[in-house]
Amino acid sequence: MHTHVATNHTKSEVLQLLFQLGLTSGGSFAIWRKPKSNTVEIVLNDTAEPVKVDLNLENLEPGFIVHPFADQADKKAFFIKANKYFSFDLDKPLSSDELPEWAKVQLSNQERLSPEEIREILINQTLSGKAKKTEMSEDKAHFIHLVQEGVRAIQENHLEKVVPARTKTISIPSSFSLSCTLMSMMESYPNAFINFFHLPHVGTWIGASPETLIETKGDIFTTMSLAGTQKATGDNPLKSVAWTQKEIEEQALVSRYIVSCFKKIRLREYEEHGPKTVLAGNLLHLKSDFRINMRETGFPELGSIMLGLLHPTSAVCGMPRREAHDFLQEFEGFDRSFFSGFIGPVNIQGSTSIYVNLRTASLHDNKATLYAGAGVTEDSDPEKEWEETELKCQIIGKFIQNPST
Structure with missing residues (x-):
């Protein structure tokens, strides 16, 4: 009889085990770390058929919600039910004894997989996840034309602002490791919602979103308005930043x-704090926070109500919302899929946190498709907007291309 010795795992090894559990279960799963947190969480639903639910957040079982940019005909969202849940603290070493029972059982009859093997399984499982992009969405000339059309629509007073998007496809290197990539993103972007989710035959995505759409915890509801983008420069970027009238107005909008x-x-009755400058990756944004007591104001379902009113936000679509949405349907020329939709844990550990799915990439075959949009106003310069999308694509792209950095 051999004695069992508990081994301590490095953070990367624990993440690797979580990816192994998810990808070998044949089901849907999500792994995430909230902004300013050290806790990594996973939910796993090992049924092969992805589940869809209505957007009544308050009545949902614990899980992880995934909603595309465009409204669905059935008004539903994908939902990864937390049939299995586990969380661990990145600051503490984790021994194999501390893994939950379900994980031990599932891993007991499996060899530990290497990053290469995990990459292999990932690629095999995402082969059927068709990339939702077109030649157009990759094309610079198309995007420049899109911005010009946007500026024209604004000058003709059809729109105040519109947010066209584009894609950029890169190949996933053979050295790619999901756990190292996610770990590096967590270390580099402490203020972002770092996430990975996998819905068999639907999509596999990885991202670092700077933007909370809604959050509820106990009686408190919060949301934020985030807009304006510039590159962080110098030793103390928050001190030396200067915002133009265009950016200040964009955020006030x-x-x-x-x-x-x-x-x-x-x-x-609501509290509003801001605007103040915040750092997201290597970019600066202007942000205001809003806070409401749902019990005192008599709005227990404020999470679901505001989700319905806020999505798609002007930061991913434009203003006025319907006109901007129609403009994008007509001119953008591709299906955004989950980019600029919303994602996040629902009713887990007493809170719901939904984020706009930005700074994100869809993984398929041997490739990653990066998504980025740019806020177009009357003064927009198409070439500068293209550069802004390049910067935004870089945020995730660099981690996929050099996982160890």
């Missing part, structure tokens, strides 16, 4: 929209 949503539902 988003804040006003949130307030107009509150008014629409006759919600009068």
Whole structure:
């Protein structure tokens, strides 16, 4: 009889085990770390058929929600039910004894897989996940034309702002390791929602979103307005930053929209903090925070109500919302899929945190398709907007291409 010795795993090894559990289960799973947190969480539903649910967040079982940019005909979202859940603290070493029972059982009859083997399984499982892109969405000339059309629509007073998007496809190197990539993203972007989710035959995505759409914890509801983008430079970028009138107005527009949503539902008591400059990766944005006590204001379902009113936000679509959405349907020329949709844990450990799916990539075959959009206003310069999307693609692209950095 051999005695069992508990081994301590490095963070990367634990992540690797989680990827192994998810990818060998044949089901859907999500792994994430919230902004400013050291806790990595996983939910796993090992049924092969992806589940869809209505957007009544308050009544959902614990799980992870995934909603595309465009509204679905059935008004539903994909949902990874937390049939299995596990969380661990990145700051503490984890011994194999501390893995949950279900993980031990599942791993007991499996060899430990290497990063290469995990990459192999991933590629085999995403072969059927068709990339939702077109030649057009990769083409610079098409994007430049899109921005020009956007500026024209704004000058003709059809729109105030529009956010066209594009894709960029890169190949996944043979040295690619999911666990190292996710780990590096967590270390580099402490203020982002670092996430990976896999829905068999639907899609496999990895990202680092800077933007919370809604959050509820206990009686407290929060949301934010985030807009304006510039590159962080110098030793103390937050101190030396200067915002132009265009960027200040762009962010104020988003804040006003949130307030107009509150008014629409006759919600009068809210706190607003900001705008202040925040750092997301190597980019700076302007941000305001809104906070509401749902019990005192008598809005227990505020999470679901605001989700319906806020998505798609002006940061990913434009203003006015319907006109901007119609403009994108007509001119953008590709299906955004889950890019600029929303994702996040629902009713897990007493809270729901939904993020806009930005700074994200879809993994398929041997490739990663990166997605980025740019906020177009009357003063936009098409070439500069293209450069902004290049910067945004870099945020995830560099981790896929050099996983160890």
